[in-house]
Amino acid sequence: MSDTVLDRVAEGVSSKATPSRGLRNPWRKPWGLRLVTIGYLAWSVLPVVIAVIFSFNSGRSRSTWQGFSLRWWTQDPFNSLFNDPSLRAAMFQSLKLSLLTVLIAVPLGTAFAIGIDRWHGRPARGSNFLMLLSFVVPEMILGVSLFLLFTQLLQGLGLSGTPAQILGLVTFQMSYAVVIVRARMLSIGPEYEEAAMDLGATPGRSIRRVLLPLLAPAILASVAVVFADSIDNFVIVRYLSGSADSEPLSVKIYSAARGSPTPAVNAAATVMLLATVGAVVVGYLLYRAFSKGQRGDDVTSIASQV
Amino acid sequence: MAGAEATTSTTGERRGAGRADEAAGRSGAWFPRWYWPSFTVPGTAWLLVLFVLPFYTVMSVAFGTVDPLFRTPLPVYQPWWWSFDTFGETLRKFYAGDAIYQEPLLRTFLYVISASLLCLVIGYAVAYYTARYAGRFRIVILITLVAPFFISYLMRIYAWQSLLQPDGYINDVWGLVGDPVTWLAGRPVTVILGLVYGYIPFMILPLYGSLDRIDQSMLEAGRDLGAGPWQTFRRVTLPMSKPAILAGLVIVSLPMFGDYYTNDLLGSERTSMLGNVIDDAVSQSGRGPEAGSLTIVLMLIVVIPMIYYLRETRRAAGHA
Numbered sequence: 001m002s003d004t005v006l007d008r009v010a011e012g013v014s015s016k017a018t019p020s021r022g023l024r025n026p027w028r029k030p031w032g033l034r035l036v037t038i039g040y041l042a043w044s045v046l047p048v049v050i051a052v053i054f055s056f057n058s059g060r061s062r063s064t065w066q067g068f069s070l071r072w073w074t075q076d077p078f079n080s081l082f083n084d085p086s087l088r089a090a091m092f093q094s095l096k097l098s099l100l101t102v103l104i105a106v107p108l109g110t111a112f113a114i115g116i117d118r119w120h121g122r123p124a125r126g127s128n129f130l131m132l133l134s135f136v137v138p139e140m141i142l143g144v145s146l147f148l149l150f151t152q153l154l155q156g157l158g159l160s161g162t163p164a165q166i167l168g169l170v171t172f173q174m175s176y177a178v179v180i181v182r183a184r185m186l187s188i189g190p191e192y193e194e195a196a197m198d199l200g201a202t203p204g205r206s207i208r209r210v211l212l213p214l215l216a217p218a219i220l221a222s223v224a225v226v227f228a229d230s231i232d233n234f235v236i237v238r239y240l241s242g243s244a245d246s247e248p249l250s251v252k253i254y255s256a257a258r259g260s261p262t263p264a265v266n267a268a269a270t271v272m273l274l275a276t277v278g279a280v281v282v283g284y285l286l287y288r289a290f291s292k293g294q295r296g297d298d299v300t301s302i303a304s305q306v
Numbered sequence: 307m308a309g310a311e312a313t314t315s316t317t318g319e320r321r322g323a324g325r326a327d328e329a330a331g332r333s334g335a336w337f338p339r340w341y342w343p344s345f346t347v348p349g350t351a352w353l354l355v356l357f358v359l360p361f362y363t364v365m366s367v368a369f370g371t372v373d374p375l376f377r378t379p380l381p382v383y384q385p386w387w388w389s390f391d392t393f394g395e396t397l398r399k400f401y402a403g404d405a406i407y408q409e410p411l412l413r414t415f416l417y418v419i420s421a422s423l424l425c426l427v428i429g430y431a432v433a434y435y436t437a438r439y440a441g442r443f444r445i446v447i448l449i450t451l452v453a454p455f456f457i458s459y460l461m462r463i464y465a466w467q468s469l470l471q472p473d474g475y476i477n478d479v480w481g482l483v484g485d486p487v488t489w490l491a492g493r494p495v496t497v498i499l500g501l502v503y504g505y506i507p508f509m510i511l512p513l514y515g516s517l518d519r520i521d522q523s524m525l526e527a528g529r530d531l532g533a534g535p536w537q538t539f540r541r542v543t544l545p546m547s548k549p550a551i552l553a554g555l556v557i558v559s560l561p562m563f564g565d566y567y568t569n570d571l572l573g574s575e576r577t578s579m580l581g582n583v584i585d586d587a588v589s590q591s592g593r594g595p596e597a598g599s600l601t602i603v604l605m606l607i608v609v610i611p612m613i614y615y616l617r618e619t620r621r622a623a624g625h626a
Binding site: 146178 | 337341342343344345346347348349350352353354356357358359360361363364366367379381383428431432434435436439447450451453454455456457458459460461462463464465466467468469471473474475503506507557560561563564565566567570571581584588594597598601604605608612615616619
């Protein structure tokens with residue numbers, strides 16, 4: 001009895017969202033729900049953890065453990081991740097594609113978000129609708145359409161391969177930057193630049209000196225999200241790769257998974273995992289540093305928009 | 307009469323003044339008219355060339371022909387010369403003759419609907435627990451819920467493919483209760499659970515967001531009025547989370563309709579979906595117009611949920 005009372009008090013302190021429960025028993029802790037949640041979390045994480053562990057398997061199998069080794073990372077002279085030339089090239093290709101995509105998509109998306117938030121004309125609605133449409137359209141449709149665009153209508157431009165992949169990724173990812181930056185714009189309001197301009201700033205200066213610093217957390221968040229999503233992208237990048245030379249890690253993993261993959265594939269997937277997690281952690285730390293003392297959305301609200 | 311006129315004129319004036327204030331407050335006063343629109347020009351132009359134009363190309367390919375010698379598509383870019391022969395033929399493959407696309411289409415709907423509903427049931431329980439009872443574990447749970455967004459979809463499905471191998475860990479566990487199962491030999495259960503695994507994070511986060519926003523006093527009011535836990539859930543929580551449920555269902559089912567890689571890794575021919583049919587048509591030569599036609603079919607399937615989702619988000623933004 002005293003235990004439950006203590007529990008209730010402790011919870012009331014630790015979480016504002018816990019309802020203050022009455023004394024009647026029906027409002028007790030829902031053990032079933034807790035079990036489902038714990039089960040879900042384990043189900044969600046364990047397979048990935050096991051896949052990472054198997055990159056250190058000493059045998060060829062990715063499903064039967066035969067002992068620890070770095071064979072598939074560095075030691076095997078031909079088939080390990082760092083010695084297989086095609087996997088190594090794919091790693092650089094992944095990195096190149098996602099960095100260039102970030103460099104193009106985030107500025108385009110940020111400018112769009114600023115403009116669309118402040119512009120209230122009728123054509124703004126059309127532009128905004130187009131942008132949101134590119135946010136929700138299934139990747140498959142966009143991938144096939146871009147594939148036909150680059151192999152038919154724009155065939156003469158010879159963009160197939162890396163340029164086409166970057167153009168496609170930017171098209172798909174720009175809207176992510178727009179959604180994240182726009183959410184921040186909505187919470188800032190127009191008052192700050194107006195104050196700056198009352199104090200004599202030109203429009204360009206008020207954006208550079210006032211608005212952009214205020215948007216910095218959102219811009220950083222979109223850099224992290226766009227980078228992580230581009231590295232993981234597979235559907236669009238695969239259709240636009242043209243030849244095996246421009247296939248990034250994600251496409252190599254797909255092809256290998258349909259054949260007979262070795263734990264080198266697990267190692268490749270682990271590298272992608274480290275790259276995205278690294279981008280998100282760095283992005284989050286910078287985000288915290290930039291948004292110190294500002295009101296605004298926390299990382300979960302941003303994630304829920306993505 | 308005169309009084310009435312005076313009133314109208316003052317209200318008229320006031321309204322005019324209000325509008326002027328609003329215009330000034332809305333940052334139209336200091337900026338040239340073209341200033342803000344110019345920010346959206348690069349992004350809009352980009353989408354016109356690389357989002358709208360590709361759809362036009364799809365139609366030109368779908369309603370065009372194939373080179374008789376090289377089997378490459380010969381798109382027709384003039385809408386007045388479009389021929390709908392291949393498109394009609396493709397459509398007939400869904401219902402007439404051999405109807406070779408009928409099964410993949412039915413399967414797609416069956417898999418997408420069951421996977422979306424499973425996502426909803428599991429996702430709702432998890433989101434509900436996290437929003438209400440997570441307590442001091444909330445941050446840990448939230449990070450784990452967000453993590454899959456940053457793990458490659460391919461890696462997550464590849465991980466399952468490894469576990470489900472004949473000599474994999476799932477069969478090791480399964481062996482305790484029954485005979486080993488060939489999970490990857492085109493079993494609908496495997497593919498549906500793969501889809502659930504892949505897309506459920508997109509369901510949980512909007513649900514969590516919505517459940518977390520429900521004012522606790524609403525639930526307390528329900529309880530004070532004599533409702534039990536189940537009744538409070540059914541009559542307060544559930545109706546208040548309905549928009550998030552619908553949005554979540556749309557957001558998980560849209561990509562599932564175009565999914566082909568889950569089945570490529572976890573299923574076989576026997577479980578192929580519309581996405582597989584399209585992917586095959588795209589990768590084989592001589593089937594360009596068919597690939598275009600199938601893409602149009604997929605677009606027609608997803609356009610209604612897509613528009614619904616966009617309208618709902620705009621309404622939600624309007625309320626905020």
